[in-house]
Amino acid sequence: MLAVQNISLKWGKEERGLDCARIRAGFPMAYPVEARAPEGEAAVENLVFWQKGTEFIDCIQRAHSARRWQCYSCLKEMNLTNMRIISKGGGSPLEVAFFYDEHRSGKPFRRGHNRDYNDIQSPFYRKDCLNETAFILEEGQYGRILWNERRTDFDTGEWYYQLHIVNLCHMLKKEIESDIFMAFPDVTYRQMADLK
Numbered sequence: 001m002l003a004v005q006n007i008s009l010k011w012g013k014e015e016r017g018l019d020c021a022r023i024r025a026g027f028p029m030a031y032p033v034e035a036r037a038p039e040g041e042a043a044v045e046n047l048v049f050w051q052k053g054t055e056f057i058d059c060i061q062r063a064h065s066a067r068r069w070q071c072y073s074c075l076k077e078m079n080l081t082n083m084r085i086i087s088k089g090g091g092s093p094l095e096v097a098f099f100y101d102e103h104r105s106g107k108p109f110r111r112g113h114n115r116d117y118n119d120i121q122s123p124f125y126r127k128d129c130l131n132e133t134a135f136i137l138e139e140g141q142y143g144r145i146l147w148n149e150r151r152t153d154f155d156t157g158e159w160y161y162q163l164h165i166v167n168l169c170h171m172l173k174k175e176i177e178s179d180i181f182m183a184f185p186d187v188t189y190r191q192m193a194d195l196k
Helices: 018-025
Strands: 002-012 042-052 055-058 069-072 083-087 094-099 131-137 142-152 159-170 187-191
Touching: 002 018, 018 042, 094 142, 094 159, 094 187, 131 142, 131 187
Parallel strands: 002 042, 142 187
Antiparallel strands: 002 159, 042 055, 042 069, 083 094, 094 131, 142 159
């Protein structure tokens, strides 16, 4: 069973200054969750926040029932931006891959090692983009992926910025405990770009 907490923090140009950046540096990397026993091989909790000045506004309103787990019968059904989870089956280790998805990601374009560059069967065949193993998760291990991007608002044309925190726990048991993501991760992968 894989439990995922997918956190997104957004901010605009007004929050680019030093005071707001200091506040952002203290943004929590994980939150307690609702304990439950989800169905399937994977469960994802999505949390979205917006920084307005020195405050973080919860866009999903965690106090209401909108905070739910999305359950997936198999890992291939999950649709996490820039990530792919590969399992060899059973209780084997999970390979967590990070790649740049030009159709779903903002700026800057991520280039780097493309492990599937010569694989004719891969969607990354002959592409000059980042596509690498972030880490391997053994059963009972907890990993975190951090990445950021700059995007354009479709309505206003204004730039805004996003920090993505993806916490992944390859669980030994089927029940998700409320403090599952509150410990320090066993492994961390960062793709933090200079957002201009």
